[in-house]
Every structure is written in structure tokens, then in C-alpha cells.
Amino acid sequence: MREKSLTIRDLTVSFRTSNGTVNAVRGVDLDLYKGETLAIVGESGSGKSVTVKAVMGITSSNQSIDAGSILYEYESHGGTKEQKELLKLSRKEMRQHINGTHIAMVFQDPMTSLDPTMNIGTQLTEGMIHHLHLTKRAARARAVELLEMVGITEPEKRMKNYPHQLSGGMRQRVVIAIALSCNPDILICDEPTTALDVTIQAKILELIKDIQQRIGISVIYITHDLGVVAKVADYVAVMYAGRIVEKGTVEDIFYDPRHPYTWGLLSSMPDISSDSSQRLYTIPGSPPNMVNLPAGDPFAPRNQFALEADFKVEPPTFQISQTHYAATWLLDKRAPKVEMPDSLRQRINTMKGAGDGCE
Template sequence: MSERILEINDLHVSFDISAGEVQAVRGVDFYLNKGETLAIVGESGSGKSVTTKAITKLFQGDTGRIKKGSIKFLGEDLTQKTEKELIKLRGKDISMIFQDPMTSLNPTMKIGKQVMEPLMKHRNYSKSEAKKRALEILNLVGLPHAEQRFNAYPHQFSGGQRQRIVIATALACEPKILIADEPTTALDVTMQAQILDLMKSLQKKIETSIIFITHDLGVVANVADRVAIMYGGQMVETGEVDEIFYDPKHPYTWGLLSSMPDLETGADTELLAIPGTPPDLLHPPKGDAFAERSPYALEIDFKQMPPWFKVSPTHFVRSWLLDSRAPHVEPPEMVRKRLRTMPNNYTQPKQVERVSFDGE
């Protein structure tokens, strides 16, 4: 069995604003194994970023708070750590890459110094040792002419190069967990592919575990080992990447897959859009958060939150459609088409059981 490096159980995160309490994360459970990449996928406002920022309480201002739940990193509950203790973890054991590299880099500081900073702070390197290691990591991430440009400023680099510098800074101390929050969204398609390939190769060299946040399922197929689908502040489906792509069970996952083009999608093919808007988490729904937007919603979906159902040892789904009493529902044609391309083990009927989710 793989070594469990992170385990989150029943996490609730709220933000107190003038209009009331925004329940941004509501009962999230997931785990991360050593050396693997977990992708968290969902629309804007689904709670992806808030969930990962909660790991080290990286909230802006004083409005965000963890109401309930545990976040165990190597067996220690981070929700019980003080701010001083968390500062020692940030950048050393758990690092984060944000979406826009220009907001992550200090525009007034030379890039070499920014890569050196975590090494001097967390590893107690001398200036000469930090510079040597900073140059090594900048070359490792493929920054052209790293030595000659060591004293350049962020605005003197392209967007893709700035993202490489951000990655170098995040990986300088060889963290055990790297959280990448939509790290390729601000880049063009060619540069996206290069950055994703870079992250995969660096992961093998440094042996770090990655949580990759994205709204793009196309990106997920290239980087993830496992996928967690998030909606309305909750996880609704989690499984290995092939299980999510070729045997999805939740209507929201069907909607995401149906709205994603592939190589066989012609110019005249109409991609499906998910109707409606995400729920207002100031007043979260009582039952299934996706019920209002789902054409497959059952009466119980509006009254009671569905439990977890176990499809396989690695595949869990939170949908009343998997209950033995529910009517049989076929996924949309675009999802069925994907299923037809798969080996028989994905199309055979499975024994689904209702479980109390424990991340196993």
C-alpha cells in the first residue's frame, strides 16, 4: 500500500462577510499518497482553491476559518498548529504555485534572490550555497541562460519563463507536497504543454506529491493519477483517472465530460453546456447541491444529501442514482461514446455499495 502523506476528513471552511456566512467547503474528504498527483476539478466557486489553502490556513484577511474537520500531514493534524508552526511548513514541506506568475513574484526583487530566499529561510543555506542551489533549480526547470539572467527582474521574462521561475521557487526546498492552483491557465496552449511536461518530470526527480487544481479536464488526463470532482463546496466523485474519464457515475461529471471537446469532435458538433449556475453558498441547498441543475435529479435529491457509494476500491460517488432503489439512468451520448472505446472491465455491471467514506 502507498504511503499516505495527507488525509483530510470532514473539512468545513467558512468565510464571514457582511451578508453572512459563506460555507465555501462543506464536509470534504480526500487523501494524497506519496509521489502521486491528485487533480481537483470543478467550476469556479466550487471550493477547490479554498480547500487547498485550508491545508496551511493560507486565507487572506481574518474572515476565513476552519469550522470543523481534520487535516493530517504525515500523521499530524495541521488544524491544531499555530501560525508560527505553519509558517515553518509553508514553502518547506508544502509549497504552492498560483495561477498568475506576476502576482507570485515580487516585481521589485531580482529573480535569483527570490529563488534563494526559501533556501536561506528554511534550509539555513549561506548566500553562496543558496545561489548555487538556486542556479541548479533554475536550470532544472529549463530557464534559458539562468546564470546570465540571475539578476534580472520578473518583468524581463515572458509568461512561460515567469511560471518556470515560480515553479523553481516552490520546489527549491524539495517540498513533500506541491499544490498547483491552475498553474497553466494564463499561458498559451504550447506553453501549457511545456509546463505540464516539466511538472511531471520534476515530480519524478524530486519525488514530491502534487495536488493539481483545475477546471480543465483535458489537462487532468495528462497529469493526474487520481481525480476528485468538486461541486458546491463538496467532493461528489473521486477515483483513478481512467475511472473518472471512462466510467463516470455522477451527473456533474457527465456534464463536465460532455462539455469537453476531443480529437474526434467535429466543427459541426455541439458541445453540451451545464444549464443554470452554481449554488449560493450563503444559503447552501439541503440535499444534493447539483440537483437544481441536473436533468436526472430525483425527489430525494432536494431533501437529503446523498451518501458515498463505493463503485470500486478507488472509485467513490456521492449520488442517489447509485442507490439500489433509484431508476436506471443512462449518461449522455458523448459520455456513452467514450465508454464504448473502453475495455470490457469498464462496461461490466458492478456491485455498488453504500459506505461511510473513510478515504480507503
């Protein structure tokens, strides 16, 4: 039986600005299961990072969580099942009892996560001393083990280094080691490879996947890169304008996408098997103004398959299978039958034949 780690229901988050209220996250429902990887994908500004920061209790002064619940389920030290409603905890309670020890986060730029005035050893051990109540000696021994686990050579020597003395890839490995130092159940990775070159990106993704398989943690990836999603995810949620517009297993999303926005994202992926003389597909238009969302489906003005209803009423979420859901009027039984573009169908058939899309 799969065990849930995190249940997000109807999460709604807004920001007060001088131009009006930004409706950043609108009624998000997500489930994360123990030992599995959920990828949240979408363009910049779609609400991905705001969603996971709400899980971590990271909020700004002009931010408001207007509705919803985030239920975290875990096993206590005594072996009993426990539940916590994270949105009901104060910022202090989140810092003391959840962040680091139960849920940890890796941000996209390691230099903003590391203190330039402290050496790596001190930054690795302080959380373990505070949360796990280890002695300095025990914390230091575990810090060396963690650096070895994330693939850093000469860990004893690196403990004395400062962040500026390490490469970008090594800094990101240190950040991952810090995130894992207090044995969290859930690791949130917010575009952890964006600032790294391609070869280091692949190594970091493999590293996180390997650690997950070894210690059984649940992982949430935030990314706009579907290539990353194909490599790491079990489940995928596609976000647009603060809402989940499609979610399912990685096979559902890559092999049987149903939302026109997902079609656009998949069509815009570089593909080495494609004719190099063809222009790469781009989704027309721009994301909507989140202060003043249009009537109906926010994606409708960019959607070549939009129906008349899309400009009037935002579509509900339709269930396609036990694992697959999408919010598009094309799935309404009254809608005309619209197939995905032939070019995307051919690309999916190529992926299936090569077996390289979703492994």
C-alpha cells in the same frame, strides 16, 4: 505499499460576509499518496482553492475552519515517521516549519507570486538561506541548478533579471523553481497554466511531471480543465458546491463516471473527433448560492437525471469500488437504473479506442 502524505477528513470551511455565511467547503475527505498526483476539478466557486489554502494555512480574517482535520505524514531527517495535524498549528508555525520546506504552492498568476522589486536570484535564494541555513554562495549555486532543472537557459544571467524582464512562461518556471527550492514533499499547483498560452501550458505540465518523476514528490493540481487532468493525474476528485461529489482513479472518472455532474463536465470537453457542426454541451443553469443552499442536492436544479429524493435530502457518498466513490442518489439500490447519455458513452468508447484519455 503506498504511503500517505496527506489525509484530509471532514474539512468544513466558511466565510462571514455582509450577505451571510458562505459555506465554501463542506465535509471534504481526501487522500494524497507519496509520489502520486491528485487533481481536484470543478467549476469556479466549487471550493477547490479554499481546500488547498487550508492545507497551506492561508486564511483570511473573515474565514473560519469549522470542522475537520488535515494530517501531514512525512519522514524526519533522522528517518523516523512523523505526523503533524496542520489545523492545530498557528500561522507562525506553519510559516516556519511547513510552508516551503514541506508543502509548497504554485499559484496561477506568477506575477502575483514574484516581488517586482527584487531580482530572480534574490527571490530564489532567500528561502534556502532562511529555511535550509545555506550560505549565500551555496544558495546561489543551488538556485542556478534549480533554474536549469526547470528549463531556463543561461541561468546565471537570469538570476540578475527582474520579473518584468521575463516572459509569462519563464516567470512560471521561476515560481516552480522557488517552490522546489527547499525540497518539499508536496507541491500544490493552483491552476498553474491558466495565464499561459497553449504551447507553454503543455511545456509547464510536462516540466512538473518530469520533476515529480525525478524527485518523487506528491502533487495536487487544482484545475477546471479536464484535459489537464487526463495528462497529469493518478487520482481525481470532482467538487461541486463545496463537496466532493465523485472521486476515483483517473480511469474511474474518465471511463466509468457515475455522477451526473461528472457526466456534464466530460460531455462539455472539446473533442476533435466529434462532428464540428454540433454545439458543445453545456451544463444548464448556474452554480448555487453558497450563502443559501437549496434543500437536498445542490446540483439537483441543474440535473436532468434528478430524482425526487434529490430535492429533499443531500445524497450520501456511495462506494462503487475500492477506489471509486460518488455522492448521487442514482447509486442507491432503490433508485431506477439510469445510464449516462449515449453521446458521452460514445465519446468514452472513442477515448478508450484511441488510448488518449488517461495516460
